[in-house]
Amino acid sequence: MIDREARENALRELIKRNQIPVAASLVERAIEMQYARLRQMLGMKPELGNPGLNDELRDKMRPAGADEVRGQLLLEAIADKEGLAITDEELSRHIETTAKARNVAPAKLRAEWQRDDKIDNITYSLRQDKVLRFLVSRAEVTEVDQLTQRGAQLPDAAHEHGEHGEHGHSHEHGEPGHEHGHEHAHGEPGHVHGPDCDHDH
Structure with a gap:
């Protein structure tokens, strides 16, 4: 499973490698959102x-604000390129999981989110999370490929040859209910939005 730390690391690396220009107005909006989340926290x-x-x-927060916007734009671009979208089934499953955690009926929670115009934001957050999982999974495959290309032995092969070196990674997964309910400050570029975000993106 893919944990939140792995996703945040993937986002930070994505931003680091793609310092695309971002509109000043979007950066200022991100700064204001970060400030509001900090106060709420x-x-x-x-x-x-x-x-x-x-x-x-504002000047101190501007670099983090720019990276937040940059990360969102990059994730959207990857989602479009790879055809990653959130299906009705995935949205319903998230609603059911969240409703169970809150001890409310799924239909009631869906109606509440629809009334408060949160469905689009939640779908957006779920899509971003899906892109990050895609990036982490692809990175893991690349890592294994690099090991085999260098002639390194994978765990099973090592045991077959009587060797006891272990290669491997343990991944645990935190649900995207960041969470993405995430009312926390995040001036960090590696912040991952979660599906329960109550703020605008």
Whole structure:
């Protein structure tokens, strides 16, 4: 299974290798969202107009804001290129899982999300998570290919030859209910949006 750390590492590496230009307006929006999430995480009330977000603080947050936007754009581009989408079945399964965790009926939760216009955001987050899983899986396949190309022996082959060296990776998976419910601060470019995000993307 693919855990959250692996997905976040994949996102950071993707951003690092693809420093594409991003619109200033999108970066400023990302900064404001990060600031609002930080205040919410600290249990502070929302500020109208974000008066505490002065120019100095904006400048400090701008690199992380740019990387957040950059990551979102890159994931969207990969999803389009690879034809990765969220099916109705996948959305329903996520709703059922989340409803069970919250001890509410799936139909009630779906109606609530539809009423609050959250379905699109949740679908968007699920799609991003799906792209990250795709990237991590592809990286693992590449790693195995590189091992075989170098003539390195995989675990089974090593045992057949009487060797006891072990090669392998243990992966655990955290559900994308980031989560992607994720009301947390994330000025980090490796932040992974989760399907329960209550903020706009």
